[in-house]
Amino acid sequence: MMRETRIRRLPMALSALVALALAVLPLPTALEMLRPDFLVLVVLYWSIESPRAGGLTLAFVAGLALDVIQGVVLGQHALALTLIAGWATHLRLRLRVFSILSQSLTIFALLTGYQFILFWVDGATGNPVTTFGRWLAPVIGALLWPVLVGTLSRLHER
Amino acid sequence: MVAFRNTDTSGRTSGLLLRCVLYSLLALGLIIVDKRYDQLGRIRRVLSVVAYPVQIAVASPFEGWDWFRESITTRDALRADKTRLESELRLAQFRLQRYEALEAESQRLRGLRDSTAGVTARFVIGNVMDLDLDAFRERVLVDKGAQDGVFVGQAVLDAGGVFGQVARVGQLTSEVILLSDATHAIPVQVNRNGLRTVAVGTGDMGRIKLPYLPTSADVVVGDLLVTSGLGGGFPAGYPVGTVAEVKRDPAASLADVDVKPAAALDRSRELMFVWLKPAAPAPAPAPAHAAPAPASTPAPTAAATALPTHPAGESAKPAKAPPPPPPPAGANDE
Numbered sequence: 197m198m199r200e201t202r203i204r205r206l207p208m209a210l211s212a213l214v215a216l217a218l219a220v221l222p223l224p225t226a227l228e229m230l231r232p233d234f235l236v237l238v239v240l241y242w243s244i245e246s247p248r249a250g251g252l253t254l255a256f257v258a259g260l261a262l263d264v265i266q267g268v269v270l271g272q273h274a275l276a277l278t279l280i281a282g283w284a285t286h287l288r289l290r291l292r293v294f295s296i297l298s299q300s301l302t303i304f305a306l307l308t309g310y311q312f313i314l315f316w317v318d319g320a321t322g323n324p325v326t327t328f329g330r331w332l333a334p335v336i337g338a339l340l341w342p343v344l345v346g347t348l349s350r351l352h353e354r
Numbered sequence: 355m356v357a358f359r360n361t362d363t364s365g366r367t368s369g370l371l372l373r374c375v376l377y378s379l380l381a382l383g384l385i386i387v388d389k390r391y392d393q394l395g396r397i398r399r400v401l402s403v404v405a406y407p408v409q410i411a412v413a414s415p416f417e418g419w420d421w422f423r424e425s426i427t428t429r430d431a432l433r434a435d436k437t438r439l440e441s442e443l444r445l446a447q448f449r450l451q452r453y454e455a456l457e458a459e460s461q462r463l464r465g466l467r468d469s470t471a472g473v474t475a476r477f478v479i480g481n482v483m484d485l486d487l488d489a490f491r492e493r494v495l496v497d498k499g500a501q502d503g504v505f506v507g508q509a510v511l512d513a514g515g516v517f518g519q520v521a522r523v524g525q526l527t528s529e530v531i532l533l534s535d536a537t538h539a540i541p542v543q544v545n546r547n548g549l550r551t552v553a554v555g556t557g558d559m560g561r562i563k564l565p566y567l568p569t570s571a572d573v574v575v576g577d578l579l580v581t582s583g584l585g586g587g588f589p590a591g592y593p594v595g596t597v598a599e600v601k602r603d604p605a606a607s608l609a610d611v612d613v614k615p616a617a618a619l620d621r622s623r624e625l626m627f628v629w630l631k632p633a634a635p636a637p638a639p640a641p642a643h644a645a646p647a648p649a650s651t652p653a654p655t656a657a658a659t660a661l662p663t664h665p666a667g668e669s670a671k672p673a674k675a676p677p678p679p680p681p682p683a684g685a686n687d688e
Binding site: 213216217220221222223225228229231247252253255256259260261264265266267268269270271272274275278279281282285286317320321323325327329330 | 370371373374382383385401404405411416484485488493522537
């Protein structure tokens with residue numbers, strides 16, 4: 197099992213890094229609203245796939261990195277990602293046997309929860325974002341989930 | 355597309371709940387400390403250095419593409435550019451001739467009034483990095499940081515006018531909050547009649563607004579707004595925008611004024627960080643009464659309200675500062 201954990205760490209870190217880059221990649225303003233939360237999707241994937249390789253730690257560290265890069269209150273994304281990753285880890289045995297459609301629906305719920313935590317922290321720290329656009333990201337994220345799972349599972353088969 | 359291949363489904367993830375709670379508490383603690391106290395500045399500065407490679411890696415392909423496009427422009431295009439720039443420069447120099455004299459005169463007058471509001475001391479130019487920080491906040495990352503002396507609250511200009519102010523400083527980079535961010539406000543003055551007020555962002559890069567003007571206020575479409583220098587954050591007299599629309603609803607007590615920013619908020623790639631001259635005044639030897647001007651910064655933006663004053667603008671005496679509704683000042687996030 198040790199061996200397995202060690203093997204997993206590399207694709208884990210790599211995919212998280214790529215997702216982090218995608219999170220700040222410049223997009224035209226029209227598309228900006230539609231940007232899915234790549235990092236959350238990746239973290240969710242790894243918490244479902246191999247939670248023992250440190251899904252929660254990955255979530256916390258990745259969240260912190262996102263906070264620093266985006267320059268928001270330190271701990272905001274870390275909190276949201278940790279909670280969501282914990283939830284996903286809790287659900288993971290069920291998620292594995294779901295059809296890909298049900299998986300996407302569950303992921304949609306998780307992503308909405310994630311946005312809600314961000315929304316709450318934004319409000320609590322006095323920077324409320326009230327535009328409706330924020331709630332689009334979960335939809336796109338859920339649609340993207342099958343693609344992401346396909347890619348990532350192929351990636352770490354090697 | 356059967357996804358999950360890991361056969362390790364034993365169901366035990368030792369102490370999941372405990373670890374989840376632990377990490378969450380840690381994150382909550384960070385949020386509170388970051389919000390309430392200013393202790394995390396140094397940590398953040400270090401962390402921002404760690405984040406720098408990622409930011410560079412994301413931004414560089416785009417910058418590389420720009421560079422590539424630039425390097426394959428034709429000789430004709432370059433020559434056309436050169437002639438255009440030369441004529442622009444000549445025009446600018448003509449204007450500057452008068453400006454020098456005016457500047458000296460203005461400084462002397464300010465010296466007489468013990469007011470140094472907003473005399474700029476020096477500039478540093480920074481480049482906007484090609485990154486989207488947050489879809490819902492108007493911010494950009496610039497490649498100048500604490501290392502270059504940039505500080506929080508510093509005024510940032512572009513070629514057209516006021517661009518915004520520094521919201522956060524890292525070691526190598528800093529975050530600039532745009533005029534148009536919904537949480538940003540800047541004290542301004544109508545250039546035509548000296549009417550002071552506060553311009554607030556809308557979250558839309560093409561538009562800011564003046565929400566604190568009474569319906570009877572003297573603003574018309576086309577008025578130029580300049581910084582008033584009140585509050586001490588911004589240098590005085592730089593263009594902020596032009597009034598694009600004035601809606602006066604007789605039933606409301608406040609007018610609804612839209613302003614088009616003078617700076618190219620959505621296009622500028624080069625920004626100027628401005629250092630104001632410290633409060634010690636007067637290069638001119640003018641004042642007879644050598645009053646040791648009590649470096650009183652002008653009353654904060656509370657003074658920037660809607661009374662139509664004569665341009666006695668930024669008198670250094672806070673005595674007359676009318677008290678009314680303190681609008682959100684400066685960058686009111688931390």
